Amino acid sequence: MAASPSLDPTELGAYLALIEVSSLVRHAVEQQLREAADLSYVQFQLLARLGDSPSGCHRMTDLADGVVYSRSGLTYQAQLLEQRGLVTRAPSRDDERSITVTLTDDGRAVLARTFPGHIEVVRRLLFDALTRDDVEALGGVLGRVRDHMRATPPRSAAPRRRRGSGSDSP
Amino acid sequence: MAASPSLDPTELGAYLALIEVSSLVRHAVEQQLREAADLSYVQFQLLARLGDSPSGCHRMTDLADGVVYSRSGLTYQAQLLEQRGLVTRAPSRDDERSITVTLTDDGRAVLARTFPGHIEVVRRLLFDALTRDDVEALGGVLGRVRDHMRATPPRSAAPRRRRGSGSDSP
DNA sequence: TATTGTTATACTCTATAACTATA
């Protein structure tokens, strides 16, 4: 397999541009979040995801699936947020094994206070150079990629599976 | 400040897709590099950049500008590569302050052995869902963003400047 | 037994500041 694995120059260029752009955006955004609210990007993502939910809460597992790659990593970040009083954690009534993470008023306030600056950085870095057509094209293509990835065997969501390339039958 | 900072839904969607896609690509690629050659992504980038150079060498500063955000971070990674015999470091004849980093034969071999698998992951994840037009559009737009970013005050390349938004008097 | 989550631990990476040496 992987006989002629080279990418077209066009593909290679797109890949390298993706890496460079996303790295710079990520870096700039992390810096802004750190200064504005002393939040890591993961922490911000957790708050944003909770804030986006109508109920303002999610189970740990749901959060882990969308944001972080290991459960322990999520536990770590959630603990930090809880210590700062930005979220609460409590067992779910639905399923006693699950923990429901809920955004507090303080957490919502921090989110509201942080979001504008975050968006500002993104817009300046990412969108100021683009036309509306560019933005639509970018979102369209990346959305397609995202859907493809979500449908693809997600190495992360299957901590059980040894990402072995064939016989993983225990 | 930042009175109406919200992004269009289109912009927000493009941004979120960019973050999710780049995170997943990065994660998958890092995993592959770690398993295939025990390389971090930064280390791979350094090797790739050196391999891409006609002379097979670069100054530390040039490498730092393109790959890493702090000089000490680059020193750290370069040391690891040197310990493994994948690069050499020697003072430049041109400017005795500079260190010239050179890819060794072993380094080139590792690069050659690692690149196909790397590309394979990228293609499967990123390009299998895209048409040629998609790829061209993606590369075009991201290339424009990259150019814009490179022209923009690079917070990273100016470790001296306190990125304070006006009065940075300590 | 399978799932949810935590803990303990070890390790990688990164950044800051102080330092040396050359231009």
Place this chain on the structure above:
DNA sequence: TATAGTTATAGAGTATAACAATA
């Protein structure tokens, strides 16, 4: 003085494995 790079140090983040509790 400014630039190129290293070192010391400290801290954040992540993953793995072992663990407890619920379904």
